[in-house]
Structure formats: structure tokens, C-alpha cells
Amino acid sequence: MYDLFLYHFYCGSTSTSNLDYDIYFFHVSTGGGSAGCNTLYQLAKRGVKAVLLERAKVTAGETWHSSGLILQMRLSDLEIKMRSSTRSLIGGLHKETGIDPGWHNNGGLYVARSKVRLDEYKRVNTLAKNFGIETQLLDPEETKKLFPLLDSSMIKGALYCPSDGVVDPTKFCKALTTAALKQGAMVFEDCSVDRILVGTNHFGVKMIEGIVTSKGVIRTKCIVNSAGAWASQVANLAGLRVPVLALKHSYVVSNKMPSVVGLPNIKDSDGRIYFRVKGESLCMGGFEYNPIMVEKMPEDHAFTLFELDWKVFESHMQQAMEMVPSFETAGVETTVCGSECFTPDLKPLVGEDPRLRGFFHNCGFNAGGVVLGGGCGEQLAQWIIDGRPAVHMYPFDIRRFTPEQMENKTWCKERCHESYVNNYKIYFPHDEPLAGRNLKQDPFHEELLVAGAVFEEEQAYERPGWFNPQGYAPIPPYDWYGAYGFTRNMDKRYLNLLKGDRTFGFSKHHLAIGSECLACREEVVLMDFSYFCKLYMVGPETQKAADWLFSADTDVPIGKAVYSCLLNKRGGIEADLLVTPITSGSGTQADPIFKGLGMFIVAGGASASQTRAHIKSVLGEEGFEVDIFDFSAKVGLLAVQGPASREMLQPLVDCDLSDELFPYSTSKIIRLGGHQVRAMRTSFVGELGWEIHIPWHSCLPVYLALWEQGKKFGLRHAGYRALYSLCSEKGYRLWNSDVRSDDNPIEAGLGFSCRRDGGAYLGKEAVEMARQEGIKKRHVFLTIADQVPLHGLETIWRDDRIVGYLRRGEYGFSLGCAIGQGYVQDPDGKLITDEFLTTGKYEIEVMGVRHSAKLHLKSPFDPHNKRLHGIYDEPLPVREAFAQ
Numbered sequence: 001m002y003d004l005f006l007y008h009f010y011c012g013s014t015s016t017s018n019l020d021y022d023i024y025f026f027h028v029s030t031g032g033g034s035a036g037c038n039t040l041y042q043l044a045k046r047g048v049k050a051v052l053l054e055r056a057k058v059t060a061g062e063t064w065h066s067s068g069l070i071l072q073m074r075l076s077d078l079e080i081k082m083r084s085s086t087r088s089l090i091g092g093l094h095k096e097t098g099i100d101p102g103w104h105n106n107g108g109l110y111v112a113r114s115k116v117r118l119d120e121y122k123r124v125n126t127l128a129k130n131f132g133i134e135t136q137l138l139d140p141e142e143t144k145k146l147f148p149l150l151d152s153s154m155i156k157g158a159l160y161c162p163s164d165g166v167v168d169p170t171k172f173c174k175a176l177t178t179a180a181l182k183q184g185a186m187v188f189e190d191c192s193v194d195r196i197l198v199g200t201n202h203f204g205v206k207m208i209e210g211i212v213t214s215k216g217v218i219r220t221k222c223i224v225n226s227a228g229a230w231a232s233q234v235a236n237l238a239g240l241r242v243p244v245l246a247l248k249h250s251y252v253v254s255n256k257m258p259s260v261v262g263l264p265n266i267k268d269s270d271g272r273i274y275f276r277v278k279g280e281s282l283c284m285g286g287f288e289y290n291p292i293m294v295e296k297m298p299e300d301h302a303f304t305l306f307e308l309d310w311k312v313f314e315s316h317m318q319q320a321m322e323m324v325p326s327f328e329t330a331g332v333e334t335t336v337c338g339s340e341c342f343t344p345d346l347k348p349l350v351g352e353d354p355r356l357r358g359f360f361h362n363c364g365f366n367a368g369g370v371v372l373g374g375g376c377g378e379q380l381a382q383w384i385i386d387g388r389p390a391v392h393m394y395p396f397d398i399r400r401f402t403p404e405q406m407e408n409k410t411w412c413k414e415r416c417h418e419s420y421v422n423n424y425k426i427y428f429p430h431d432e433p434l435a436g437r438n439l440k441q442d443p444f445h446e447e448l449l450v451a452g453a454v455f456e457e458e459q460a461y462e463r464p465g466w467f468n469p470q471g472y473a474p475i476p477p478y479d480w481y482g483a484y485g486f487t488r489n490m491d492k493r494y495l496n497l498l499k500g501d502r503t504f505g506f507s508k509h510h511l512a513i514g515s516e517c518l519a520c521r522e523e524v525v526l527m528d529f530s531y532f533c534k535l536y537m538v539g540p541e542t543q544k545a546a547d548w549l550f551s552a553d554t555d556v557p558i559g560k561a562v563y564s565c566l567l568n569k570r571g572g573i574e575a576d577l578l579v580t581p582i583t584s585g586s587g588t589q590a591d592p593i594f595k596g597l598g599m600f601i602v603a604g605g606a607s608a609s610q611t612r613a614h615i616k617s618v619l620g621e622e623g624f625e626v627d628i629f630d631f632s633a634k635v636g637l638l639a640v641q642g643p644a645s646r647e648m649l650q651p652l653v654d655c656d657l658s659d660e661l662f663p664y665s666t667s668k669i670i671r672l673g674g675h676q677v678r679a680m681r682t683s684f685v686g687e688l689g690w691e692i693h694i695p696w697h698s699c700l701p702v703y704l705a706l707w708e709q710g711k712k713f714g715l716r717h718a719g720y721r722a723l724y725s726l727c728s729e730k731g732y733r734l735w736n737s738d739v740r741s742d743d744n745p746i747e748a749g750l751g752f753s754c755r756r757d758g759g760a761y762l763g764k765e766a767v768e769m770a771r772q773e774g775i776k777k778r779h780v781f782l783t784i785a786d787q788v789p790l791h792g793l794e795t796i797w798r799d800d801r802i803v804g805y806l807r808r809g810e811y812g813f814s815l816g817c818a819i820g821q822g823y824v825q826d827p828d829g830k831l832i833t834d835e836f837l838t839t840g841k842y843e844i845e846v847m848g849v850r851h852s853a854k855l856h857l858k859s860p861f862d863p864h865n866k867r868l869h870g871i872y873d874e875p876l877p878v879r880e881a882f883a884q
């Protein structure tokens, strides 16, 4: 957040005069393409003094040659939201600015060559209803009626979105900048950003101070990197590396085909191509396996195209001719080969860089910078002004990458290549990248691999997803999908297991995962949580900082573990974690030496970089006298969970594990197998169990001791697929799905973690307001008796009206049914009440079919927490049902 002082300056046209502003500009956008123009427009609209600097002319980079397709449908709530925001913006821009953005509403046809693709579109069709976007599923003949040139024998059906269309990107940017100029913004063309000035504040935080351009210096505290394919070069000016890669991307334009006039555009994802109708021509582009990488973008590349390489492009011609046979006879009139900025996970790079305050990114659009530009520009403007965006943007937020990922060029290159290749992939609930694997492994990796672990990659770490009873499946080196002369990997063990997950039905590994879940509920399992975030907060103001950061009361006895949320000023949940007050110890990584009070903070691994960034940003803002030490990569973490955990662990440790001497939610330094560790009696699965924090060098011996001892108790390994199922069944929330930065704790059903007394904390005012005035959405659990899987994003119906969608879906193996978590809203916009929630007929729509559902305010599994306290006097619901 920055102090705003408004500066209205009318500049009737873009300027080429000299720039020497020793005045303060609130915001400087580097790069005048879709991203820069949208950001400028949104900031100016909000009264912010903003300036756009463009090395050449506005749109000269990638934007001018874009196909301008506005296709809103993707199997992601955030993608749909951002894309439809751009669509709405374009729709209203002519009226608002008097300038025609060149909008043509000819609709979008998403054709499916395979059944599984049609399943994906059925899921999208269900999700789109939540955003009020009309879509229809069509059979091949209906599709052909809309696009008669199509060979309907090639397809199984299509999804049709009538509100899709195309925009003229140059006119769009002209409308945006003209509107921004009228609001007082400034645009400087032929003005390159040559240096970024960085300073350090008195808390040691690095901050933007200004910018040196070819036309002079500007003092500013906020710069947006909207430099498209040049984004990494601009980041380098600030001494930073960002995970993006420029790749060439092309389309060809057909000779005249008069019969295409007025037809919709086509996305043929299985053929890896798209068709855009442009007057009497068809433009056709695609995403090949062997794209050309551009290591460094030429600085003088303005309104310029690259030469199209037919050897690279030719595979698309075949696909295009299959889908639209007349495309072959029409022939190609011209080619367009541009460059585009790709990221390692196909999502844009947006938001403030956690390494440099005031340095925002709005780049990495993966060939979607026009359709995503409006939505992202709007959110970024709010981010700059309010400190956080209005929408939960984490999937696009630069914070999702770890420092290791950002620094590793090879990793980035592999993953960006795979992003390009997979741009039109099907979004399966469990799929894994093949590129850039094995970047970080924990000390248990080899043991777990041999035990059959099928690894998943999260935050650069390899974590065990599930354990394959048929033996081990190592991840082979990246084979670039056979491109660039690489031979495809012969070892297909890992790939074949991934294929078992490529369905929207039950995974082939469903039963294997289920048996891990039941082993946890009935015996005992070992889980590797080593990639979790583990921080120590120490210093003279530790309690003061904890009081401000954490919503829960952490002024509790030493060793007591407290569950807390971390909020933003709007009360949105930025992280949730366990925090334990500790005192100075003996000097091991699990028991460090420091002065006074310390806080040991443990947070989930999947959002570890977000948790760290949030904590550091809040502490940096407030200037508390504390230090944060990150021990995540120095301390391993094993969880022993299940009814037999105490009996199994007791002979290995030097302390009494009874309820009296080691109660639930407490933590102690103990010796296990002769090694000093921190044991926490806690559970993310809802069972009796301990989480054991182990100094790195002791990890292997402790693991071996546990495994040897566990043999007597039927100890089994369990992975993250089991963990997510178990925790959802128990009613625990995962950050980034069940709770997010746009949910407050009252909405999330986590009011218990927000103290009423005990002074202020960040976000308290918003929480208290929600308590007093009520809320408009509420977190719920839904179960369905029909044996169909829930994967998240399914629509929730109440009395035949849509009231929300599932954020996450799992199969509850102990409940014997699928269980989802989501938020329910009153469709009439009223405050939500328990009466509204607990009455009415609920259904969940799965791929177009509605299944009767039961709503629960609390998860139905072990609602009284007996199992956490070691009380096992009730059979599992699934066993009970089986016995009857």
C-alpha cells in the first residue's frame, strides 16, 4: 500500500517530448501493450497518477499482431473470471470512451475430438453457469450447423459460447489509452526504461525508488513490469530473475473464403489449433511440440515479425485440413510469426515481487494476453492501490514461485517449453508436469521412491502423491516430448501411472489411495510433510508481532500449539498455520538458541512461499523488532498418524506419550531413536498422532527407526492424495481452495480462530464487522450418496437455483461417499443464515447431471473429535454400513 496523492494532468495525445520528472509518479508501467494499457486505464479510472513508458510505439511489441481471440472458457474459476471481465470491459468500452475497440461478437466453438475432451467441456459448461455466462453443449450435427465448413465426423461434439468473439487489439489499446489520458494519465512513446533504481528502507526492505529512461528520470515507488516478451530483461534491470521465457508463436491467414463471414471462431484443442474468422479469411494458429525459443528479445523489435518456419508449423496444417477441409483448397495468403512470453505453469505472472517492494509484474500471458489483459489489469490496479487484489489471484501471483524456481534457468526453460506444448491440454484434477522435475528432494526421497512413492511436484519439492503397490516408478529426465532431436524416454513407468489419472471419472489408483486412507483410520501410517513451511520468529517484539500477525491468541503456555489464520486488512485469509511459543533450546535445528520468546510457525507446503511472503510483508510494513529464520529446508517432518501411533512410538521415545503428559495440541523436544527432535501432538487427518520435526542430518536414521518399529504395527506409507481426502473428510480447510484471500474467517467457518479480546490484529475490524453485520456466503460441506467422483468446480443447486460451486472435491473413504467443500450464497443476495443453509433441497451438478446432496455445516466425520483424543469407540461409517 502506498500513500496516494492525486495528480491530474491532461495530455490530449501520447507524448514524445523529453521527460525529466523530479516529481513523484505513483505508478509507472513499463511496456505499452495490452498489459500496460489495461493497467494504465484501470489506475487512471481510480484517480491514480500513472504514466506508461513504451520504448517504441503503443502496441508495437506482441499486441499489434495478436489474433485478438476472446475465448472465455477454461476449466478454472479464476481464468473464467478474468477472461469474462475482459469481455465485459470490451463490451462497454465503445460507449464509455466513444472509441470502437473493434469488437466482433461472433461466438466461440470449442470442438472435442475425443470423449474425454467432451467430458472436460461438460465440466466447463457446468462451471460457466456460476458466472452467468451462457454456454451450450452441441452434438456434431448442431456444431456443423454453426460452422458448415467443419468435418463433423472428426468431432464428438462441442461447447458453444455465444458471447465470445474477437477484438482488434490495436483499437482496444487505443480506446484504453485515450480514456486513461482523459483521466490524467500520461503515455510516453519512444521512451525506453534503461535502469530501475532500488533502495533499502530503514527496516532493511528493498524498495523501488525510481526509473531511468532514455528521456530522463522519474521518481516513483511503484513500477509495473508489463514488458511482454521483454519481461525478463526488464526484471534484470532491477537485479531480478523472473520465471518466463519468450517463444515464437505463429498463425497463417488463408486466402479469401467468403463462406466464413460471420461464422464463430473455433478452438480445436485436441488438434492443438485454433481458427479465427477475420473478414473473409480464416486465421489458423497452433501450439507445436518444437517451438523456437528466443533467449533474448531484440531491443529494436517493433511492429516486426519473425520469418515463419514451415518445418515447425507444418503439423498444424494437417490438423487444420482435417477439421476444415476447405482450408486446404483456399491456400495460405500470409503468415504471422510473433513472440510470446510463457511461464512454467501456463498462468500469468501478476502481482508484487516479494523480493522488491513496489515492483509489480503483469506479464507472462502464455498467448492469452489480450483476453486476460482486462481482468488482470483491473485486479492489478486494486492490488497497487489497496495492497491486495479484490479477487483471489494466487494462481497468477508471482508469490507462487519459490526463490529456487525463480533463479533456476534450466528449470524455467524446460517448464516453459512444456507450458507451450500443453497450452491446450485437458485440465485433469491430478496431472503432473514432466519437465523440471526433481529440483528439490528431501532426505527421505530415495527411501520413499523404493517404497513405491509416485511423486507430485509442489513448490519445487517432490512429495509423495501415493504409493504404488506394483513397485517403484522413477521420474525420468525431461525428454522435451521428442522435440529438438531428443529421443522419447523408454522408461514409461511414471508416465503410465499418470495416465491412470487422466479421467474425470474415478482414477485407476482410487483403490490404492483408499487403502492408504483406511490404514490411517484403522492402523497407523507414516506421511512425509518435509516440504512444509517451518519458520522461527524471534526478537524482543516477538509477542507484539505475533499479536498483530495472528488472529488467534498466541499468548499461551510454552509448547502449546495454536491454529491461527493470517489475514489482510479486509479480513481475507492470506494463510493458516500452527504457531507454538517456544524458549531457547540446545542449538539443534529443531531446538535453536535465541534470546527471549520465540514462535515456531508451521504452515502447509503448497502455499509455503505465499505464507512467507505475507509474514515478511506485514512485518516489514510494521517494523517490529523481530527476525524470521526459515528452517524449511533444514528440518524434515514425518507424521505418524492412526489409532496405533502411540503404541508404536512409545518404545522409541524418552518421554511419556499419555494424554496426561502429552496432551493434544502440545509440542515438546524429545529424543526419538537417540536423536533430538520436536514432537507435536497434532493431526491434519483427524487421528491420534504426532508430527515429528527432525534435524536434516537425523532424518534418515529416525525414518529407519520408525519404519523398523512400525513393522510390528502394520505401519504403511501414505501420500498427499490420501492426506487431502482424509483432511477434507475430517473437515479441515486447505488454503488456496477451501479458504482463500477473498474469504473471511466468519464466512469460512473459522470464527473460533479469531480472538474477540486480547487487542488488535491485522484484519480484526473486518472480522468483527462480519460477525456483527452478517455474511453473504458460508463455507459448507456437501456429500452425495451416488458413487460419482467430485473434483471441485461442480455447481451447487438449492431448490433448483444455483447457490455456488465446489472449491474442492474428494472421495471420503471412511464415509463411503464423495465429499465437497464450497461456499453457498443466497441467489437473492440476502445475508446467509443457518436456516437458509440447512433447509432446501441440495443437488450437485456433475458434468450436466444433478445428484442429490446433503449439506453439512461441519464435516460428518467424527464431529466430536474423539479420535484426535485417542478415543476409538465407534466403527468407521463405511464399515458400519458394510456390516448392515
Ligand SMILES: Cc1cc2nc3c(=O)[nH]c(=O)nc-3n(C[C@H](O)[C@H](O)[C@H](O)COP(=O)(O)OP(=O)(O)OC[C@H]3O[C@@H](n4cnc5c(N)ncnc54)[C@H](O)[C@@H]3O)c2cc1C
Pocket: 030, 031, 032, 033, 034, 035, 036, 053, 054, 055, 056, 057, 058, 059, 060, 061, 062, 063, 064, 065, 066, 067, 068, 069, 070, 191, 192, 193, 194, 226, 227, 228, 229, 230, 234, 248, 249, 250, 251, 285, 302, 336, 337, 338, 339, 340, 362, 363, 364, 365, 366, 367, 368, 369, 370, 371, 372
Ligand atoms: C501469433 C500470436 C497470436 C496471438 N493471439 C492471441 C489471441 O487470439 N488472444 C489473446 O488473448 N492473446 C493472443 N496472443 C498473445 C497476446 O498477443 C499477448 O499475450 C499480448 O499481446 C501481450 O501483451 P503485453 O502487453 O504483455 O506485451 P507486448 O504487447 O509485447 O507489450 C510489451 C511492450 O513493452 C515494450 N518494452 C519492452 N522493453 C521495454 C523497455 N525497457 N522500456 C520500455 N518499453 C519496453 C515493448 O516495446 C512492447 O511494446 C497471441 C500472440 C501471438 C504471438
